[in-house]
Amino acid sequence: MTNMTVQYGYAGEILRVDLSSNRVDRFPTEMYASRFLGGRGIAARIYWEEVAPECKAYDPGNRLLYFTGPLAGFNGLGSSRWTVCGKSPLTIPEQFSYSNLGGSWGVKLKYAGYDGIVIQGRADKPVYLLIDDGIVEIRDAAFLWGRNTIEVREILKQNLGKSVAVVACGPAGENMVNFASLLADNDASGSCGFGAVMGSKKLKAIAVRGNRRPKAAVPETLHGLTRRVRHLKKDAVGNGQQDLILGPKMKKDICYGCIGACIRQTFEAQDGTKGKYACGSAWFYQERAMRYYGEWNEIPFFATRLCDSYGLDTESVHTLIMWLSRCHKAGILTDENTGIPLSKLGSYEFIESLTKKVSLREGFGNTLAQGLLRAADTVGNGSQELITDYTSKAGYASEYCPRMYIVSSLLYAMEPRLPINQVHEIGVPLFAWLGWINKVEGSYLSSDIFRNIAERFWGSELAADFSTYEGKAIATAMIQNRECAKESLILCDWMWPITHSKHSDDHLGDPTLESKLLSSVVGEDVSEGELYVLGERIFNLQRAILAREGHVGRQSDILPEPFYTRPLRWAVQDPECLAPGKDGAVVSRKGAVVDREQFELMKDEYYIHRAWDVATGLQTTTQLGSIGLYDIVADLQKRGLTVDTM
Ligand code: SF4
The missing domain is CATH 1.10.599.10 (Aldehyde Ferredoxin Oxidoreductase Protein, subunit A, domain 3)
Structure with missing residues (x-):
């Protein structure tokens, strides 16, 4: 792939938006596609060229890189995922990192005419971007600032039409909580604190839409391969696990154009609230809530909903809760010295208080907003030793950990x-x-x-x-x-x-x-x-x-x-x-x-x-x-x- 053109598969252009100068530019994807393909590859290359090692995550010089890949927009392949990369405020030290999201925002970015967006600078007041079939506008977002991610999505869809896909940061992002997430259509969420980097740039949301469908160079071959993928992945969800996980209030919620060989699903609560309920985001509060209430309940769903609304990464909240529980048992942290009902861990009251205080940086929430590892350093008093289950640098839980594999x-x-x-x-x-x-x-x-x-x-x-x-x-x-x-x-x-x-x-x-x-x-x-x-x-x-x-x-x-x-x-x-x-x-x-x-x-x-x-x-x-x-x-x-x- 030395001289690959981007005539097929790609949208052909990458968008650059400088929020400090309100300048919008475009450059050809061809500059990068042959050597770095798309997604994380192109994002990493642009990051290498443009983000100095000494640049801090919240400096205007940091880049937020939203990228799709050459296979986005082709059906039946699970190929319309997208990535957000940049310098993460969560890692120690702050470093390049990446998050991967599903739903439909990524493919709609491509349909709007772009393989990726490079955001740089910092706006002097809250703004959002509208990318409408190639045309880009930086718009005032004063009416959105302070609102949660789901409200922002709904307001923008009401104002701009349902065909837009929206990615937004929530109050946690605005307040630069180091593990603030971003949330897009189909409740696709991205981690590594990139919601906080959006907030630091005063970029509340990006709405995209368009009709520029990518073409395949050899569609007959692609169709044949797609049929083969479908055949190989038939019944692939965990060898029958799907039936165990999908209950009567669950509905499959597949990403754009996918065959849905996974447990991605939405849940409908008794009060009619609907939202994502799959994998780690569904389960992060499940065990705690079961222990507290003594029976299955809807609280874990609402815990995920709280995190998504404020724009908090559930995986980070999960590790934070494990540590808070141990600190509480050890008598280091109490209801009184945190202002958070730690004695009611597992209840709705606890998770509501925790997510609100962290997102708005209220009281002890301001300490926790730094992320687990930095918060433990601030608390001291032996609390660092109570972090027993984490990976290096970002404080995530150790799924599939090195002792096992x-x-x-x-x-x-x-x-x-x-x-x-x-x-x-x-x-x-x-x-x-x-x-x-x-x-x-x-x-x-x-x-x-x-x-x-x-x-x-x-x-x-x-x-x-x-x-x-x-x-x-x-x-x-x-x-x-x-x-x-x-x-x-x-x-x-x-x-x-x-x-x-x-x-x-x-x-x-x-x-x-x-x-x-x-x-x-x-x-x-x-x-x-x-x-x-x-x-x-x-x-x-x-x-x-x-x-x-x-x-x-x-x-x-x-x-x-x-x-x-x-x-x-x-x-x-x-x-x-x-x-x-x-x-x-x-x-x-x-x-x-x-x-x-x-x-x-x-x-x-x-x-x-x-x-x-x-x-x-x-x-x-x-x-x-x-x-x-x-x-x-x-x-x-x-x-x-x-x-x-x-
Ligand atoms: S629907 Fe499931 S399998 Fe398909 S892209 Fe989304 S997460 Fe992956």
Whole structure:
């Protein structure tokens, strides 16, 4: 893909809006598409070029990068996801990060004529953007400021017509709560504090609409591939789990043009309130509410609704609540010294008080608004030791954690946030394998098939043995490359990669599909291997960005201390922590910790595989040149962040 045109698949232009000067520009997507594809790839490249390492998340110089990918707008593929990237105020230190959203906003941006938007500067008063079939207006948003995300969405739809899709920040974003989210149509929410970055720029919302549908270069091939995807993903939702999750008040709520091979759904409460209720956003308050009320109730749904309305990331609120609970039990935090009814944790009263105080930065809410890790530092008094379950830098909970999946340890250690798309690549087939172990009706993913998946997708059968560090370094690199390409196309985590299928002869999926889809859309042959090289380039670019921002090689590729010292007690998919072991054995990872020595040896193997410098974990000039990133070498050299091997 050296001279790829953007005649097919892409909208063809990227929009730049400078809120400080009210200037609107456009530049061709072609400048970036061949080397960085779309989505996170192009966003990372623009970030590298335009955001200085010393720029703070709330500085006008920070960029907010909203991007779709070349596959957005084509039906049946789970390909209309979109990303928001920029410097996150939540990570420690503040760093480049990313969030991935569903719904319909992303595809409507493309229909409006743009593959992405670069927002820079800061408005001197609240504004919103209207992007209407190519035409861009920066409009006064005084009437929207202070309103919650759902109200903003409804008001703009009333004023502009139902055909617009809206992404907005809420009061938490306006008040620069470090874990403020943004909310779009279909309640699609984005994390990493980008709602707060919107607020810092006084950008309340972006409304988009248009009729410029992308065309595929070879539509007949695309249709054939789409049929194959549909066939492979038929009945794919968790081997029958869908029926357990979808209750009478649930309705599927699929993203634009998708076949909905997932549990994305809306819930209707008794009072008629409807809203998103799926995965982490549905469950973050479930256990607490069950314990408090003693029976199933609608409070978890309303807890999610509160977070979405104020514009708070439920995952961050979840980890905050775990820590608050422990601090309360330890007597460090009380109802009195916080002004929050901690003694009623699990109740509606508690979650309403917490979300309001944090979002409006009232009283102790102002401390919590910094995010878990900074809040614990402020509270002190031993409260830092009560954070027992988190990833580094952003304070997210440790789903699919390194003690459970050894391969997750390097994935966690190198990303600025919980790398959910990467760990899902292992977690999704493992979930299906658990169904087979537990003899769930319709399950087919046996230990043999799991080994075949490992060989085809992760480099060797060794990656399927959860009891050993062998084979995990190469598996890590393969997952990172594939997932960076996926996040740039952008394909959905629920559907991709297709590692297994009930409907293929050998129950294996097909790793060639992503590159074939891209080829049929853009009209240029891209092999599976070439797509991974693109992913490798994007991963290495992100590595270079993070190095400039303080994540420097081996010394930074580390895990939070609890992963080395606190034995695993529970795993998100299975309380017994069962996993495949050697030669078809079933092992339990319960009680496991990450072995420091083996982890360091795994890093050696990984750096060698990447052709990085083994002693420092820094990228080398030769390696960067070999994957088409020679133009970033001089900057890294100047900062002492690369090892000269040329
Ligand atoms: S699989 Fe589900 S979450 Fe993914 S794009 Fe389709 S509807 Fe959205």
